[in-house]
Amino acid sequence: xxxxxxxxxxxxxxxxxxLTINCTYTATGYxxxxxxxxxxxxxxxLLLKAxxxxxxxxxxxxxxxxxxxxxxxxxxxGSVQVSDSAVYFCALSESGGSYIPTFGRGTSLIVHP
Amino acid sequence: DAGVIQSPRxxxxxxxxxxxxxxxxxxxxxxxxxxxxxxxxxxxxxxxxNNNVPIDDSGMPEDRFSAxxxxxxxxxxxxQPSEPRDSAVYFCASSPVISGNTIYFGEGSWLTVV
Numbered sequence: 001x002x003x004x005x006x007x008x009x010x011x012x013x014x015x016x017x018x019l020t021i022n023c024t025y026t027a028t029g030y031x032x033x034x035x036x037x038x039x040x041x042x043x044x045x046l047l048l049k050a051x052x053x054x055x056x057x058x059x060x061x062x063x064x065x066x067x068x069x070x071x072x073x074x075x076x077x078g079s080v081q082v083s084d085s086a087v088y089f090c091a092l093s094e095s096g097g098s099y100i101p102t103f104g105r106g107t108s109l110i111v112h113p
Numbered sequence: 114d115a116g117v118i119q120s121p122r123x124x125x126x127x128x129x130x131x132x133x134x135x136x137x138x139x140x141x142x143x144x145x146x147x148x149x150x151x152x153x154x155x156x157x158x159x160x161x162x163n164n165n166v167p168i169d170d171s172g173m174p175e176d177r178f179s180a181x182x183x184x185x186x187x188x189x190x191x192x193q194p195s196e197p198r199d200s201a202v203y204f205c206a207s208s209p210v211i212s213g214n215t216i217y218f219g220e221g222s223w224l225t226v227v
């Protein structure tokens with residue numbers, strides 16, 4: 001079956017630090033990969049996505065590259081802000097079938113001024 | 114364009130009472146999902162519908178939970194009777210197709226059972 005594994009949090013950083021949140025996946029086919037973000041008191045919202053190998057998704061300064069050879073989709077940002085404090089979820093969704101999306105456990109990010 | 118709309122946003126109820134959570138998905142989306150989020154278990158898929166038909170309810174914790182989707186623009190999740198361990202955030206989400214597509218979440222219903 002499909003699965004997504006994320007690094008456990010919380011990740012605590014100072015403002016302007018470099019961020020990496022690791023995500024690896026197991027899938028039977030060729031999935032699309034996603035990062036969702038959940039700000040305090042809100043629902044999850046799409047941050048970025050990549051649909052095939054070597055694609056890079058990017059949004060709001062965040063980036064993630066679909067690495068088929070290492071089955072990874074690590075989230076990175078060069079300089080975090082306090083406003084980036086949130087929970088980040090890695091997810092996958094298979095194409096070409098009726099597969100429901102699979103979410104990781106989420107990684108909490110806390111950014112201090 | 115309105116997103117997924119959930120109500121109530123917050124509910125505090127006494128143990129044993131019936132709780133009904135409501136959801137209006139994004140118009141034109143064929144799939145509707147109900148998730149539960151807790152600190153202990155993270156994000157759990159409870160049930161999902163395709164074109165108003167329940168497809169997989171294997172995540173529903175027990176018979177106290179039930180979900181319906183009488184039409185394309187409305188769904189309910191009911192807990193009867195409620196218990197303190199049901200306290201959680203319940204999210205409704207919708208998607209136009211299931212494969213390889215973005216899921217759009219509502220803001221959640223924060224349930225506290227005392």
